[in-house]
């Protein structure tokens with residue numbers, strides 16, 4: 001099922017999700033450029049108690065934010081040129097330390113991506129003010 005959401009609705013959904021996550025959750029966020037992955041992830045991070053996630057540099061592969069219960073990691077695998085590069089990431093360290101690991105472009109990490117707790121896909125729609133949110 002794909003739910004059609006405005007940005008405000010998507011962000012509210014993300015914040016609620018962030019507040020309800022179990023420690024150590026790994027969320028995979030799929031979808032085309034501009035589909036809303038980062039917008040959704042930042043809202044999830046806010047729900048996890050992260051303040052000021054928007055100031056992070058966009059060129060980094062791994063962002064580390066301080067959440068309410070511990071570090072929140074935001075990985076943007078768009079930066080990976082091949083899945084083999086994902087082998088260089090310290091996945092064990094991220095899983096050991098992270099209260100949550102939020103992964104954009106998880107498909108680019110291929111088999112190196114640890115099993116996600118939840119997977120979502122964001123969709124572009126004909127209405128430019130709305131996005132489709134799908135649990136996959």
Ligand SMILES: Nc1ncnc2c1ncn2[C@@H]1O[C@H](COP(=O)(O)OP(=O)(O)O)[C@@H](O)[C@H]1O
Pocket residue numbers: 005006007008010031032033034035036037038039040104122128129130131
């Ligand atoms: N309903 C919506 N949900 C999320 N983003 C939206 C929505 N409507 C418009 N937008 C805009 O679309 C863009 C989504 O960008 P972003 O979250 O960076 O996408 P991605 O990380 O998937 O490339 C933002 O500029 C945001 O303001």
Ligand SMILES: [Mg+2]
Pocket residue numbers: 037038039076104
């Ligand atoms: Mg993004």
